Amino acid sequence: MTEPVVQIRDLRFARGNRLIFDGVNLDIHAGCVTAIMGPSGTGKTTLLKLIGGQLRPLSGSIRVNGEEVPSLGRHDLYRMRKQLGMLFQSGALLTDINVFENVAYPIREHTRLPEALVRDLVLMKLEAVGLRGAAGLMPSELSGGMARRVALARAIALDPMMVLYDEPFTGQDPISMGVLVKLIRELNDALYMTSVVVSHDVAETSAIADYAYLLSNGKVVDHGEPAALRESESRWSQQFLKALPDGPVAFHYPAAPFYDDLMQGG
Amino acid sequence: MLDAIQQLGRATLDFFERLGRGHLFLMQVLVSVPATLLRPRLVLRQMHSVGVLTLLIIVVSGLFVGMVMGLQGYNTLVDFGAEDSLGVLVALSLVRELGPVVTALLFAGRAGSALSAEIGLMKATEQLSGMEMMAVDPVRRVIAPRFLSAFLSMPLLAAIFSAIGVYGGWFIGVSLLGVDDGAFWSQMQDKVDLHGDVYNGVIKSVVFGFVVGWIALFEGYDAVPTAEGVSRATTQTVVHSALAVLGLDFVLTALMFGD
Ligand SMILES: Nc1ncnc2c1ncn2[C@@H]1O[C@H](COP(=O)(O)OP(=O)(O)OP(=O)(O)O)[C@@H](O)[C@H]1O
Ligand SMILES: [Mg+2]
Numbered sequence: 001m002t003e004p005v006v007q008i009r010d011l012r013f014a015r016g017n018r019l020i021f022d023g024v025n026l027d028i029h030a031g032c033v034t035a036i037m038g039p040s041g042t043g044k045t046t047l048l049k050l051i052g053g054q055l056r057p058l059s060g061s062i063r064v065n066g067e068e069v070p071s072l073g074r075h076d077l078y079r080m081r082k083q084l085g086m087l088f089q090s091g092a093l094l095t096d097i098n099v100f101e102n103v104a105y106p107i108r109e110h111t112r113l114p115e116a117l118v119r120d121l122v123l124m125k126l127e128a129v130g131l132r133g134a135a136g137l138m139p140s141e142l143s144g145g146m147a148r149r150v151a152l153a154r155a156i157a158l159d160p161m162m163v164l165y166d167e168p169f170t171g172q173d174p175i176s177m178g179v180l181v182k183l184i185r186e187l188n189d190a191l192y193m194t195s196v197v198v199s200h201d202v203a204e205t206s207a208i209a210d211y212a213y214l215l216s217n218g219k220v221v222d223h224g225e226p227a228a229l230r231e232s233e234s235r236w237s238q239q240f241l242k243a244l245p246d247g248p249v250a251f252h253y254p255a256a257p258f259y260d261d262l263m264q265g266g
Numbered sequence: 267m268l269d270a271i272q273q274l275g276r277a278t279l280d281f282f283e284r285l286g287r288g289h290l291f292l293m294q295v296l297v298s299v300p301a302t303l304l305r306p307r308l309v310l311r312q313m314h315s316v317g318v319l320t321l322l323i324i325v326v327s328g329l330f331v332g333m334v335m336g337l338q339g340y341n342t343l344v345d346f347g348a349e350d351s352l353g354v355l356v357a358l359s360l361v362r363e364l365g366p367v368v369t370a371l372l373f374a375g376r377a378g379s380a381l382s383a384e385i386g387l388m389k390a391t392e393q394l395s396g397m398e399m400m401a402v403d404p405v406r407r408v409i410a411p412r413f414l415s416a417f418l419s420m421p422l423l424a425a426i427f428s429a430i431g432v433y434g435g436w437f438i439g440v441s442l443l444g445v446d447d448g449a450f451w452s453q454m455q456d457k458v459d460l461h462g463d464v465y466n467g468v469i470k471s472v473v474f475g476f477v478v479g480w481i482a483l484f485e486g487y488d489a490v491p492t493a494e495g496v497s498r499a500t501t502q503t504v505v506h507s508a509l510a511v512l513g514l515d516f517v518l519t520a521l522m523f524g525d
Contacts, residue, residue: 052399081401092396095388106400109407154400 003066005030005162005194006051011060013043013050020046021057022218028162033188033195035205035226037240038215041253044198045089047215048164051196052086053077065161082110085155085163089170091147093139093154099126100135103154110158125153128183130176145171152180156187162194163187169201177201181208202241206230214240288484295483298403298410308411309418316377316412317419321426323376324369328427331364332356332434339435340443352445353454356435357428361458361467362523365428367515370474373420374507378482381412382503385486386496394487409487413479420475421468428467466522473514478507 006028013021020043028034036044049055050062053069062069064080072080093102103122107113113121126132129149139147148171155163165184169177185208188195199205206212206226214222214229214236221236222229230241255261302309339355385408388394394404432454439445458464482503489499 049395054395054398078401078403081399084399084401086396086399088392088396088399090392092392094393094396095391106402109400109402 004028005065006196007061007063008051009061009063011050011062012058013046013055014058015046019218021060024060024215024218024220026213026220026223028194028196029211030194031188031192032210033185033197033208035209035212036196036198036215037200037202037205037212039240040200042215042217044215045166048086048166048196048198051164052081052084082158083161085158085160087148087152087155087163087165087168089166091139091144091151093142093147093151095139098136098138099131099142099150102139102150103157106154106157121157122153125157126150128156129153130179143171145173145176148172149176149180152183159191160193162196165195165197165199167198167200169199169204177204184208206241216240284488287488288480291484291487292480294405295410295413295480298406299414301406302410302414305411308407309414312411312415313419316381316415317423320373320376320419320423323372324423324427325430327368327372328365328430329434331368331427332360332431332436333438334434335359335364335431336435336438336443340439340445349439349443349445350449351453351457352435352439353432353450354457356439357432357454357458358463360428360431360435361463363515363519365424365431366467366470366474367511369424369427369471370420370478370511371508373416373423373475374478374482374504374511377416377419378478378503378507379500381416381479381482382486382489382499383496385409385412385483386489386491386499389487389489390491390493390496409483413483416479416482417472417475420478421471424467424471424474466518469522470515470518473518474511477510477514481507481510 004027006026008024008026011021011024011026012019024047026047036047038044046055050057051064051069053072056070065083067076067080069077069080093099094105097105100122103125104118107118107121123132123135126135129152131146131149131153134142134146134150139150142150148168152165152168155165168180168184172180181204184195184197187193197205197209206229209226212223212226212229213220214234216236222232222234224232232238335356336352339352340349343349343352343355385394388404388408394408397404397407436450440447440450485499485503485506486496489495
């Protein structure tokens with residue numbers, strides 16, 4: 001097999017005293033849609049930020065295209081990011097310019113294309129997410145789901161080599177969800193992109209993913225092709241993919257026993 | 267007791283750490299300034315929101331400060347029969363001190379707080395992170411143009427403040443209280459020195475613009491990305507800028523006029 005686009009080895013990362021990742025190993029292969037799933041608060045967003053070089057790990061290696069991200073200088077880091085698209089969980093649209101300008105932003109910043117071409121590109125991307133009609137709106141005039149679709153259009157504006165989608169389906173109605181699921185798959189195949197999808201929507205994500213990683217408690221608890229995962233022996237996979245309340249994945253953020261907490265108040 | 271010492275130690279460390287971050291930030295901004303000069307449109311847009319929108323408050327305040335100076339100065343000078351020197355008094359106070367200082371204080375309150383809030387909110391809503399991931403350096407694209415515009419606007423605003431203030435003093439002194447028009451202007455022309463007074467005033471306002479811009483942008487950039495953090499940053503901008511301006515004014519005055 002070819003060298004993976006992203007290769008993570010023995011990754012350790014901490015927030016304050018809390019260890020978020022403790023020895024994560026993960027490969028993302030070119031041309032594949034890789035899903036990263038796991039309970040809320042396990043660090044999926046954190047993982048994407050580590051890949052993008054916005055956070056630095058305590059130890060371990062993160063290689064993107066064979067380059068060691070944590071040790072890249074500023075210049076090289078920005079060069080790498082030009083080939084990366086990222087859809088933020090919050091959308092992160094620029095609030096002082098309208099939808100059209102938001103999608104045009106990376107194009108204008110990184111290329112010197114003539115205005116007519118920029119316009120065509122932006123409208124194409126907006127059409128793909130179903131929001132060409134909203135081009136003139138300001139971000140504050142969008143619903144949460146719409147804002148995220150605009151952010152998606154912006155993430156793919158420069159046809160990057162790899163796109164990191166942080167929860168692209170949250171807040172979408174069934175119709176736009178279906179469209180987005182298809183869009184991600186089609187972009188991936190038509191442009192030979194590499195896609196990383198972080199999502200809780202097990203059914204939709206499994207449907208398009210070629211490979212899936214399950215994270216929990218700072219570790220990869222299971223990985224494999226979605227179909228194989230569903231048949232997996234692992235109690236983690238069983239619990240998460242079938243949404244069972246009981247099992248090794250805790251619903252609660254780590255805490256003192258509930259009873260003790262209640263009695264503290266006297 | 268031990269707790270108190272520990273807390274004092276931590277507060278001191280935090281203070282110096284922040285001071286260090288502030289200076290690193292300034293270095294980053296200064297390094298980005300040449301690249302920003304290549305994109306004058308970004309700077310012009312900021313000059314509009316930082317400078318032009320502050321103009322009204324500067325003009326009104328300048329007028330009133332000048333009028334008060336005219337009134338107070340006349341009342342004092344007339345006892346010595348020296349009311350013809352009113353023009354000198356008004357002009358020197360404005361050009362040397364009140365112009366740069368009051369403008370800087372107003373500038374911190376009007377434009378500095380707005381800059382902090384804007385940058386802080388951009389951080390809280392992940393817009394700055396978003397830019398970084400699009401390989402756009404937020405310091406170069408967002409911070410440096412704002413810094414430059416603060417730095418360029420301040421001397422202009424201070425000059426306008428002083429000019430309007432002189433007319434305020436003239437209006438009270440000459441038009442209302444009967445000071446001789448010719449004496450008012452000719453004494454001013456005679457006694458206000460271009461190098462000693464005007465240039466030094468300009469230097470002050472440039473320094474204040476630099477410092478207020480730095481504080482405002484750093485507070486926003488370093489804000490805790492929450493509603494509370496942004497409100498705190500905004501308040502701190504005004505407080506720290508005011509203290510810095512007044513403190514620096516003393517130092518600069520001592521250096522310039524204290525021979
Ligand atoms: N800025 C921060 N400072 C301190 N801790 C943080 C910060 N951001 C996140 N964390 C912690 O890191 C952990 C992982 O956060 P992250 O946002 O990566 O979770 P996630 O897996 O993306 O969750 P979700 O599915 O809810 O988006 C969380 O437990 C959170 O408490
Ligand atoms: Mg997340």
